[in-house]
Amino acid sequence: MSLLNRVKSLPNGFVWGGATAAYQVESSTKVAGKGKTMWDDYLKAQGRFSPDPASDFYNRYPEDIALSKKYGLNSIRVSIAWTRIFPKGYGEPNQEGVAYYHRLFKECLDRGLEPYVSLHHFDSPQTLFEDGDWLNRKNIDYFVDYAEFCFKEFTEVKKWFTINELISLAYSQYIQGNFPPNHHFDVTSGIQAQHNELVAHARVVNLYKKLGLPGRIGLIHVIQPIYPIDNAPENVHAAKLQDAFMNKFLLDGTFLGYYSDDTMESINEILRLNDAHLEIEDGDLDILAEAAPQNDFFGMNY
Template identity: 80%
Template sequence: TRFLTLPFYHLYPEDIRLSKKYGLNAIRVSISWTRIFPKGYGQPVQAGVDYYHRLFKECLDNGIEPYVSLHHFDSPKTLFDDGDWLNRKNIDYFVDYAKFCFDEFPEVKHWFTINELISLAYSQYIQGNFPPNHKFDVSSAIQAEHNELLAHARVVNLFKDHGYNGKIGLIHVLQPVYPYPKTPENQHAADLSDAFMNAFLLDGTFKGEYTAKTMKLINEILDANDAHLEIEPGDMDILKKASTRNDYFGMNYYQPSFFAAYNGESTNHFNGTGTKGTSSFKFKGVGQAVKNPDIPTTDWDWNIYPEGLYDILQRVSSEYPNSKEIFITENGLGLKEDLPEDANENTIINDDKRIDFVDQHLAAILKARNEGVNVNGYFIWSLQDQFSWANGYNKRYGLFFIDFATQKRYIKKSALWYKALADTMK
């Protein structure tokens, strides 16, 4: 997805050209719900519809397959103000919007319903770094998780019931949780965090039920926080019907977390500035995030641990066979990077740390694949540097450096490395 500070809307032909030149044969893009339905419902805006037809044609004309998300952190403000995913009426609007897109864009053959369901619920209602910026509102967070799963399931069932030509799935960002140090108490804290961050969503997606093991942990969290989850009659039937109908699973992976037992009140500090060592997270009834001194971290205190990707791939493959085919839909390294003062069109920005990061994570993927995990694609995050809600401009992920003042693109060393890698796979 692209943000307003990046005029991808106008510059997409250049970005698609760069994608082709540097070996990409698929690209993730998202449809902005508000660009087509400004209020989330009503009459479509034809200019928005026409734009996406042009974008998809540009991709396909250049031999690049678009993998299209219907929702990527961007609910229409009218619906956001009316409760966002906490308002079940907005699920109806999302299903209507999805149907419009399926009917309107038959050139798209690969769909994702919602990107990173936990990032919405967790960042909006637990960590507080996404609007409406609530902290440790556990009832809202778990309800948002359930309602998002319901929205996804209804759209998958619509897609399959109507026989649309194409494939569909969703994207979860998975964060394996390890105890540190390894004690029974810390293992339980890790299990609680995993249930909230991973298992509840994976169960709902691919089992169509919340297993007894998962719900025992979730209920422990709810009880500790005087929180509750409302599941209406028929909800689980919808989840169950959809659970076998996903064609593939998009997995985003950046880091694991390390957890220890904690008995105090909830408190956190989100490191959005890249001031290393400033993040903290303590969740009442769950545990606290801790640093494992053996694991390197980024300036934003993200753990660098490729083995976590291998572990979570193996887990999904063995515990959730309905995931079928797995794509790594995001993986990458955010860095502080500057443009040299004498930069010109031939400048290549050195980002060896990013190359090492991606190389190690690709090795983890190949190890899992060689052991039978059906993982068949990798999307690096990201094509270009972007503006982030949570981190502003200073956390750069791209293969291409963006001078935000001029919008000029500069090549990073990782782009050349990635092209060489892609060329070996032709």
């Protein structure tokens, strides 16, 4: 029996939504004071893809929101382009960008769609990217400042995500090499970026709760099941290591607030085999532990 035949109704309060990411849909990357992201110069040099015009959500969002409502959605996930608010990732806010997101959120609410808003969806500011992106601890401070501004400014938003798909960033940037800076099998950077993203997420969650805001906050992981190709012990063990790197390390840090012994046994083996290292600073695990029980929800992409 198909799923559609078995599901006759949805529970009260069910949220039926769609999702977008600012850089993937907005276009208008050079207007209204917007700063560059890590993708702008990279895509121009690559010469294969352009963020302009994309689906022109920046200009056509009223039409898109109307279509969302027409086809039965009651929510939509969008992301804020960090560089529309802070063109360099820090400094004085760009009021044109602030005004745009107020208009977007109002349109959502006026149409009866609740906005679920991501603060970071694969689009670090170019200035911060050039300065190490998530590998630079100072950039975590800038992310927290940006988040605090958004929480206090966009009071119409009651559902927040910190970072979208932490592993997709770390793996694609430093292991697979299909996101800038295109490193391949840079295991030190790949695992350090995961940890630093977790610290950034946790600091923002802790801030949100300290502000006493009447909303909910979480993050989005992409879960990637890992299976051995057969039952050979070496392949079973290889799958266990891959699962730790892709899933367990991030899930432990998010929801346990620490890295379990089993997870760290695998991570340390990966580090040893690749002559790599991970730096966990004093206080990091306290930050993770404080945030872990305060996550209100969990976005799972699969």
